[in-house]
Amino acid sequence: xxxxxxxxxxxxYIRKVVGISNAFGPxxxxxxxxxxxxxxxxxxxxxxxxxxxxxxxSTAFDAAWTDLLDSxxxxxxxxxxxxxxxxxxxxxxxxxxxxxxxGEKRVLLILKKLLNKHCxxxxxxxxxxxxxxxxxxxxxxxxxSRTFGTFGGTMxxxxxxxxxxxxxxxxxxxxxxxxxxxxxxxxxNGIKFKTNYIEEAFLDYFTxxxxxxxxxxxxxxxxxxxxxxxxxxxxRYAKAESDALLPLFSxxxxxxxxGSIWKAMKTAGMTxxxxxx
Ligand SMILES: [Zn+2]
Numbered sequence: 001x002x003x004x005x006x007x008x009x010x011x012x013y014i015r016k017v018v019g020i021s022n023a024f025g026p027x028x029x030x031x032x033x034x035x036x037x038x039x040x041x042x043x044x045x046x047x048x049x050x051x052x053x054x055x056x057x058s059t060a061f062d063a064a065w066t067d068l069l070d071s072x073x074x075x076x077x078x079x080x081x082x083x084x085x086x087x088x089x090x091x092x093x094x095x096x097x098x099x100x101x102x103g104e105k106r107v108l109l110i111l112k113k114l115l116n117k118h119c120x121x122x123x124x125x126x127x128x129x130x131x132x133x134x135x136x137x138x139x140x141x142x143x144x145s146r147t148f149g150t151f152g153g154t155m156x157x158x159x160x161x162x163x164x165x166x167x168x169x170x171x172x173x174x175x176x177x178x179x180x181x182x183x184x185x186x187x188x189n190g191i192k193f194k195t196n197y198i199e200e201a202f203l204d205y206f207t208x209x210x211x212x213x214x215x216x217x218x219x220x221x222x223x224x225x226x227x228x229x230x231x232x233x234x235x236r237y238a239k240a241e242s243d244a245l246l247p248l249f250s251x252x253x254x255x256x257x258x259g260s261i262w263k264a265m266k267t268a269g270m271t272x273x274x275x276x277x
Pocket of ligand 1: 179183200203
């Protein structure tokens with residue numbers, strides 16, 4: 001299996017686009033971004049953010065995403081390739097960390113080290129459990145967070161693009177990266193859940209502190225029942241979905257939690273309830 005390359009991206013423009021996109025994401029993400037960028041809530045900045053978001057959701061924007069991921073992003077925007085986007089992004093002030101911050105340098109080093117150490121194990125597990133194929137490259141937009149814990153997001157784009165904000169005191173942010181990678185890899189492999197909430201509840205059983213971490217040796221034991229209780233408290237919006245998935249994961253764990261989860265789902269007669277054809 002060829003290893004997939006994870007490219008760390010810290011560009012201010014792409015961070016802005018990612019920050020805006022996350023503000024229109026799942027309920028917990030919206031809340032976090034609104035608190036972080038509270039100046040958006042009223043007036044012009046919010047309007048500009050909506051305009052950027054609309055742009056990023058349009059099919060015409062697929063090409064722009066490729067340009068934004070280019071290492072010469074400033075030049076690309078300045079050559080008036082995307083004048084509207086450049087105007088909007090320059091109009092929005094966002095409190096992002098700086099690439100020169102000591103805290104941010106530390107976070108980037110930690111991430112690089114953890115990716116080197118655990119990425120091939122992650123690929124082995126994902127291949128065995130989700131029967132995944134891997135792209136050559138995943139782009140990971142990184143930012144330092146001083147206010148909230150570590151969290152991530154997936155972008156509505158054809159490029160393999162995920163983001164993470166790492167809390168300055170988090171010694172092991174890798175699980176959040178793996179969680180977002182799995183969202184992106186499901187999309188890449190054409191695996192579609194009936195709703196985003198089902199996908200969220202499903203992934204929560206694997207990571208954070210789930211079956212993936214158990215397999216990688218990050219945690220000593222995994223109990224589906226206890227994980228469900230944790231999900232209900234921390235992911236209230238996907239409570240019903242976590243409830244519905246619990247019997248599947250209880251059976252999977254009793255059977256040894258090895259092998260394809262899709263086969264386990266089929267054996268349990270649950271495929272039609274959770275996946276789109
Ligand atoms: Zn998620």
